[in-house]
């Protein structure tokens with residue numbers, strides 16, 4: 001009986017971990033694989049005023065996880081709709097959004 005309870009507890013703990021907070025470290029890998037062509041070091045080579053700096057994200061009102069996730073999912077102008085196109089999964093998008101917020105706070 002004890003063993004079963006422990007097994008259930010472990011399963012619940014692993015589930016909780018996988019379902020929790022976005023992981024900026026994983027987001028970093030996703031960013032370097034998909035975003036650096038247009039956003040090297042958090043810049044924007046296509047539309048310079050729409051960089052991933054804290055100031056630009058604030059000015060353009062893309063400074064929350066929800067707003068960044070929406071933009072990556074649906075794209076905007078020349079920015080590809082990574083979610084809709086099926087390039088990135090929802091957890092991937094959450095992780096890369098967490099990475100962007102972290103980097104924008106740190107100044108890239």
Ligand code: HEC
Pocket residue numbers: 030031034035036037038039044046047049050051052053056057060062068071072076077078079080082096097100
């Ligand atoms: C083909 C070039 C291209 C790629 C690749 C690209 N982006 Fe963008 N990104 C853009 C452009 C252009 C904009 C400006 C869109 C607009 O608002 O008109 C933008 C805007 C953004 C913004 C909002 C910036 C602001 O200050 O308004 C975020 C956040 C962002 N991109 C994240 C990402 C992430 C994360 C990836 C990779 C998963 C990515 N982008 C890949 C071109 C790209």
